[in-house]
Amino acid sequence: MEFNCRQKTANCPIFAPVNLFSSVKSILVKDLIIEFRNRYVLGGILLYVFSSVLVIYFALQYNNSIQELSPVVWSVLFWLIILFSSVNAIANSFFREPEGRFFYYYWLISPQALILAKLCYNFIFTLGLSLLTFGIFSLMVNDPVVNYPVFLITIVLGGTGYSFLFTTMSAIASRAGNNATLMAVLGFPLVIPLIIFLTKLSAAAIASPGFTEETVKNIWMLLAFNIVQPTLALILFPYIWRD
Amino acid sequence: MTRYFLTLISFFLSLCTFAQGESVATSNNFMLSNHKVFVSVAVLTIILLLIFSFLFWIERRLKQLEDRQKN
Amino acid sequence: MNWLYTKWWKWLSAVLLFYVVIGSYMVPLSPGISKIGPLSFSPDSIYTFTISGYHTHFKDPGVGKIQFWFKSGNDYFQAKDLNILSANTGEVKFGIGSNQQDSLKTNNFDIIGNDDIDGTFALREGVTLIKASKVDSSSTVNATTGPVEVVHNKHQFLAFPYREILYESIRNTFFHVPMWFVMTALVFFSLVCSVIYLTKGNSLYDVFAHQSIVAALLFGICGLATGMVWAKNTWGHYWVNDPKLNGAAVGVMIYFAYLVLRGSITDEIKRARIAAAYNIFSLVIFALFIYIIPRLTDSLHPGNGGNPAFSKYDLDSSLRMFFYPASIGWILLGFWIFSILTRLELIKQKQEL
Known part of the structure; x- marks a missing residue:
């Protein structure tokens, strides 16, 4: 079974060959519509973010007053909440699909189209999640950010990094028997470099206005990670996906 | 074989008792002046010898297994 | 395969x-200085420093002239009256005048030794000078930056580097x-x-x-x-x-x-x-x-x-x-x-x- 999907669709008279862009778009739209219709999944994730912020809020209560957070601790807590909620959210993207539907996709589109659609979808989702977490976090705990441009770049790059990494890991884990623990085991060691740069950048966004040389260097590093990850995912996903 | 090795190991382990003794600095070379260094080298050599003899033993066993599978 | x-x-x-x-x-370590005492000194008096070498050969026949310097910045001050106690220990006398203290680049002196067998060996920032509050012009103590005469810089036997x-x-x-x-x-x-x-x-x-x-x-x-x-x-x-x-x-x-x-x-x-x-x-x-x-x-x-x-x-x-x-x-x-x-x-x- 070594021939690729395009040949397969050509062999099969029912389905006309579909181009990459339109198939990415249709999967993306389908996923968004499902997400919107299945509002309890979305609601579950929102509740997850809200309750973890609440847990941190109450954990910080000491002597009837909220403890002051240093920039580093603030950004560590912030990125950890996003980490755990995005792992939970992204785990759904492959686990949710029943086995049969993958078989159906397999006949319809190329694996690159599927992984691109999933990457885009998870990117949008994680970005929304990070902004939402920031909103709730600044509402309940505090908002020490002074440098919004750097912080927004960090959120975008962080959301991208998380979503790309965990999409690939979720694809791998879904092939290994839909095991959510496995996804954490596989993904967490690889997320460490990202976390290091994200905490550095957001602590910098809290501490000082303007772009320092250090900040620019860290942004380039994150960009490098964010380019390498989807490239690898695109190359490797056909092998992961094939049965 | 095992008994032989154990005897050998216990013999060399007993050398450790000498390692604790006070020794007069006969030369100004710290490592060679007190003879502890020879104990360390002896112990290390024994460990290496054990590792390598174990590896060669496994090698021989594997060869036997491979030959048996071929026939 | x-x-x-x-x-x-x-x-x-x-x-x-x-x-x-x-x-x-x-293979031994190369020669070095393991410790020196006292660790600090003040100007205007001569101190006797005991230097403990490590793998040095002060008593060997071919050792030649053993010299010690106290180095501050780029100035090598000669230590005087060397008294060899054993292969690894020696005593030297050294003192500095209070009129010299302000021209020093740093108060921390490196100790550097040299002989024909061991080559050059050193202890970085071994001794600290505690500066006098005022300059005593009547002092006769004066450290001299003697000429550095070195025959061998390298030790004469196979050895690993001596690192603190x-x-x-x-x-x-x-x-x-x-x-x-x-x-x-x-x-x-x-x-x-x-x-x-x-x-x-x-x-x-x-x-x-x-x-x-x-x-x-x-x-x-x-x-x-x-x-x-x-x-x-x-x-x-x-x-x-x-x-x-x-x-x-x-x-x-x-x-x-x-x-x-x-x-x-x-x-x-x-x-x-x-x-x-x-x-x-x-x-x-x-x-x-x-x-x-x-x-x-x-x-x-x-x-x-x-x-x-x-x-x-x-x-x-x-x-x-x-x-x-x-x-x-x-x-x-x-x-x-x-x-x-x-x-x-x-x-x-x-x-x-």
Whole structure:
């Protein structure tokens, strides 16, 4: 079974060959519509973010007053909440699909189209999640950010990094028997470099206005990670996906 | 074989008792002046010898297994 | 494939490692100054300093003229009235005038010695001058920057560099560092095997990739263990916050995850393909992590963050004499263990058929 999907669709008279862009778009739209219709999944994730912020809020209560957070601790807590909620959210993207539907996709589109659609979808989702977490976090705990441009770049790059990494890991884990623990085991060691740069950048966004040389260097590093990850995912996903 | 090795190991382990003794600095070379260094080298050599003899033993066993599978 | 079964390189690794273990312990450290007393002095009086050498040969016949200098900035002040007590200890007299104290670049004096057998040896920032509050112009004490007459700069015997903090533990270079070389070599070998597996689909390469990761993990753990013992003796703690250490820990974690992933898939072909994909993905991320981050942040390790590498002190290549054989020997041992694991796995697979 070594021939690729395009040949397969050509062999099969029912389905006309579909181009990459339109198939990415249709999967993306389908996923968004499902997400919107299945509002309890979305609601579950929102509740997850809200309750973890609440847990941190109450954990910080000491002597009837909220403890002051240093920039580093603030950004560590912030990125950890996003980490755990995005792992939970992204785990759904492959686990949710029943086995049969993958078989159906397999006949319809190329694996690159599927992984691109999933990457885009998870990117949008994680970005929304990070902004939402920031909103709730600044509402309940505090908002020490002074440098919004750097912080927004960090959120975008962080959301991208998380979503790309965990999409690939979720694809791998879904092939290994839909095991959510496995996804954490596989993904967490690889997320460490990202976390290091994200905490550095957001602590910098809290501490000082303007772009320092250090900040620019860290942004380039994150960009490098964010380019390498989807490239690898695109190359490797056909092998992961094939049965 | 095992008994032989154990005897050998216990013999060399007993050398450790000498390692604790006070020794007069006969030369100004710290490592060679007190003879502890020879104990360390002896112990290390024994460990290496054990590792390598174990590896060669496994090698021989594997060869036997491979030959048996071929026939 | 045949190289798994040939014997000569296995013998070579055994010979090299025996040479390294026995040879490296027999080579002494080069001469140095281990301590000096008193540790501080004030101007305008002559002090008697007791200097304790390490592996020095003050009493040997061919030692020639033994000289000591107190060095501040670029000024070499001569120490006078040398009195040799034993091969490793000597007393010198030294004092400085209060009218000289303001022309000094630094208050910390390096102690430098020289003789014909030991060459030049030194203790950095051994003695501190406590400056007098006012200059006493009637003082007769005056340190002179005498001429530096040196016959031999290098010691006359084979020896490892004498480094503060490290001392005799410098020999761990032949054990700790090659462990990481072995791990890196095996991990990259596994990457190549995974790529070949994905392109060719030959299940032999999957076995190679898997077993080389197992062997690499073994050496990774050994590298962590030797590193931790060394760190305790030099930096004071078993674990310090150092990018290289953290990178190593992450690497070991990634490859344990790889083994967990393999364990959780039962279908053989699926397992091979997904494990290969994860292997390639994680190794590229890990390589980015381990090769870029230590260059951005400071590390305690030699050769990083402004710390000079060992090669700088290794003037007469005594470290290289053992380090290169050690690296080759350990790498061969790593591949030997890998070959044994692979052959065992192949036998198991044949048995099941």
